[in-house]
Amino acid sequence: MADKVLMKGNEAIAEAAIIAGCRHYFGYPITPQTEIAAYMAKRMPKIGGCFLQAESEIAAINMVYGVASAGLRVMTSSSSPGISLKGEGLSYLAGSDLPSLVVNVQRGGPGLGGIQPSQSDYFQATRAGGHGDFRMIVLAPASVQEMAELTVKGFELADKYRMTSMLLADGTMGQMMEPVELASLKVNAAPEKPWATNGTKMQRAHNITNSLSLVPEELEQLNFARYERYAEIEANETMYEEYLMDDADICIAAFGIAARVSRNAVDEARRQGIKVGMIRPITLWPFPTAPFKAAADHVKSFISVELSMGQMIEDVKLASECRVPVTLCNRAGGMIPTPEQVLDAIVKANNGGER
Amino acid sequence: MVVFEKPHALTDAPFHYCPGCTHGIVHRLVAEVIDELGIEGRTIGIAPVGCSVMAYNYFNCDMIEAAHGRAPAVATGVKRADPENHIVFTYQGDGDLASIGMAETVHSAARNENITVIFINNAIYGMTGGQMAPTSLPGQITQTSPYGRDVNHCGYPVKVCEMLSELDGPEYLERVTVNSVKNIKNAKKAILKAFKNQVEGKGFSLVEVLSTCPTNWGMTPADALKWVDEKMIPYYPLGVYKDRSAAKEVEA
Numbered sequence: 339m340a341d342k343v344l345m346k347g348n349e350a351i352a353e354a355a356i357i358a359g360c361r362h363y364f365g366y367p368i369t370p371q372t373e374i375a376a377y378m379a380k381r382m383p384k385i386g387g388c389f390l391q392a393e394s395e396i397a398a399i400n401m402v403y404g405v406a407s408a409g410l411r412v413m414t415s416s417s418s419p420g421i422s423l424k425g426e427g428l429s430y431l432a433g434s435d436l437p438s439l440v441v442n443v444q445r446g447g448p449g450l451g452g453i454q455p456s457q458s459d460y461f462q463a464t465r466a467g468g469h470g471d472f473r474m475i476v477l478a479p480a481s482v483q484e485m486a487e488l489t490v491k492g493f494e495l496a497d498k499y500r501m502t503s504m505l506l507a508d509g510t511m512g513q514m515m516e517p518v519e520l521a522s523l524k525v526n527a528a529p530e531k532p533w534a535t536n537g538t539k540m541q542r543a544h545n546i547t548n549s550l551s552l553v554p555e556e557l558e559q560l561n562f563a564r565y566e567r568y569a570e571i572e573a574n575e576t577m578y579e580e581y582l583m584d585d586a587d588i589c590i591a592a593f594g595i596a597a598r599v600s601r602n603a604v605d606e607a608r609r610q611g612i613k614v615g616m617i618r619p620i621t622l623w624p625f626p627t628a629p630f631k632a633a634a635d636h637v638k639s640f641i642s643v644e645l646s647m648g649q650m651i652e653d654v655k656l657a658s659e660c661r662v663p664v665t666l667c668n669r670a671g672g673m674i675p676t677p678e679q680v681l682d683a684i685v686k687a688n689n690g691g692e693r
Numbered sequence: 694m695v696v697f698e699k700p701h702a703l704t705d706a707p708f709h710y711c712p713g714c715t716h717g718i719v720h721r722l723v724a725e726v727i728d729e730l731g732i733e734g735r736t737i738g739i740a741p742v743g744c745s746v747m748a749y750n751y752f753n754c755d756m757i758e759a760a761h762g763r764a765p766a767v768a769t770g771v772k773r774a775d776p777e778n779h780i781v782f783t784y785q786g787d788g789d790l791a792s793i794g795m796a797e798t799v800h801s802a803a804r805n806e807n808i809t810v811i812f813i814n815n816a817i818y819g820m821t822g823g824q825m826a827p828t829s830l831p832g833q834i835t836q837t838s839p840y841g842r843d844v845n846h847c848g849y850p851v852k853v854c855e856m857l858s859e860l861d862g863p864e865y866l867e868r869v870t871v872n873s874v875k876n877i878k879n880a881k882k883a884i885l886k887a888f889k890n891q892v893e894g895k896g897f898s899l900v901e902v903l904s905t906c907p908t909n910w911g912m913t914p915a916d917a918l919k920w921v922d923e924k925m926i927p928y929y930p931l932g933v934y935k936d937r938s939a940a941k942e943v944e945a
């Protein structure tokens with residue numbers, strides 16, 4: 339087995355990006371993800387890459403837009419308030435069909451909020467990254483190893499579908515140290531990008547990177563085409579993990595750090611004889627609708643465990659078609675649910691809603 | 694007879710600009726310079742949001758349309774993607790460059806980003822129908838300053854070349870205009886220098902072009918050209934505001 343090294347989640351993202359062939363990073367400091375920038379600042383100059391501290395998140399995402407236009411793998415990272423500023427750029431990236439990787443190591447909000455971990459940018463990531471009809475592929479790691487793997491995957495999917503992949507982590511995941519194995523990461527080289535605006539070399543007609551389309555009939559067609567691609571992604575790229583779901587009466591829905599906490603609670607509940615399992619979405623968009631729909635055939639209820647006021651719960655309800663009750667077990671503002679809190683929720687659900 | 698030849702760097706698409714608008718002249722000058730330097734195949738232009746948003750249809754080199762004001766950040770990315778080969782220019786209006794995109798302008802200049810910026814100062818927001826720009830003159834009547842720009846209420850115009858000249862970063866800053874044959878020749882020289890600087894790796898070069906917007910100024914094209922002489926140049930004096938290489942030569 340290949341060597342494992344102890345790394346912080348944020349550092350694993352940075353190193354995995356380099357392994358994936360990313361040689362351009364732009365960012366603006368914000369807690370709790372600044373380790374990514376610090377890591378890139380050290381590494382990029384040594385490998386002929388470019389780390390540049392931008393004057394703002396707005397500038398950073400537009401620098402990303404520039405490198406992506408030129409056809410290279412490129413990334414930026416930030417935390418919640420900074421991601422809001424990137425919203426304009428995310429929309430333009432979508433409108434111009436440009437691939438990029440954007441990392442959001444979430445913290446509590448709204449506003450300046452706090453610096454402790456949160457999952458309250460779920461809506462923003464899965465529904466409203468910016469104005470207009472568009473989607474981002476949203477990847478939710480639950481270990482440092484997965485931070486690395488999904489970073490690579492994020493670049494690959496972005497290139498394949500010409501869109502933004504967002505790695506949606508949280509402060510705990512970013513700061514957490516765990517052993518990771520990087521040597522075994524498999525990377526598919528970036529595909530040819532004949533659309534890139536990197537100079538005609540006087541050998542082809544000029545390429546144009548653009549999101550402007552003033553004729554509504556044409557703009558509609560562009561939207562239709564984009565949503566056809568999105569449908570392909572929904573069909574082929576959905577990722578999730580099931581845990582003890584075969585005989586489950588109760589199903590936990592949780593991603594990222596909430597899934598790790600919940601797993602402990604599931605194990606304890608099983609020891610107490612309660613038939614509980616968990617579905618952990620790894621892609622938040624596309625949301626793994628099928629397993630939730632299937633689970634609704636045999637579970638009594640779902641519990642959505644979240645570090646927010648309840649955002650993913652809407653997707654759980656949609657996926658399960660509200661056929662059984664869906665309850666929320668949550669903390670917010672930078673607080674993390676404890677395994678005991680989740681266990682309580684499981685016990686309550688097992689008693690048909692009574693303790 | 695000299696036949697009026699179109700520069701190779703311009704496409705065949707007819708300009709959509711209003712009669713008497715100087716955007717077209719500046720496009721032509723940029724294209725001539727690209728031809729003369731033989732850099733079309735490695736040039737990437739960044740169009741702004743403004744009347745020249747569709748500049749991407751007019752230049753034969755690769756083109757990118759940027760969000761309003763963000764062209765210098767996009768240019769930074771394109772340049773850094775291949776600093777040895779890419780020649781990158783932005784083409785921006787005053788609202789784009791000096792209002793919403795001011796941070797991107799100042800910081801790309803401060804970094805001495807090796808790009809060329811063509812800045813069209815027409816003292817108005819042309820595309821959106823004639824609102825006050827950061828460069829509208831004191832007293833100037835626009836749709837959003839219908840009683841004339843009141844400096845006590847909304848402050849003073851931004852003098853971009855003067856302001857940027859205080860930074861250590863930029864290589865070259867010059868203000869020109871295109872309201873006469875003589876001035877067009879000067880403008881061409883400045884634009885050529887701004888691109889040559891980039892080819893030679895010298896750094897951030899910005900040419901501010903005092904331009905006309907007869908449509909939103911409510912003037913005939915001829916009166917608009919006169920207005921540049923009578924009102925704009927006194928407030929925005931033409932000339933070189935920074936030329937680091939020339940300064941170094943003088944010192945040496």
Ligand SMILES: Cc1ncc(C[n+]2csc(CCOP(=O)(O)OP(=O)(O)O)c2C)c(N)n1
Nearest residue numbers: 742743744761786787788789817818819820
């Ligand atoms: C974020 C954003 N805000 C506002 C607009 C609307 N808008 C389009 S062009 C423009 C002003 C352009 O003026 P200027 O940069 O001076 O260019 P000109 O048309 O005069 O050449 C504005 C405000 C926009 N497209 N995007």
Ligand code: SF4
Nearest residue numbers: 710711714744819906
């Ligand atoms: S509105 Fe003004 S700046 Fe725009 S094309 Fe017409 S004259 Fe030129």
Ligand SMILES: [Mg+2]
Nearest residue numbers: 786787817819
């Ligand atoms: Mg203007």
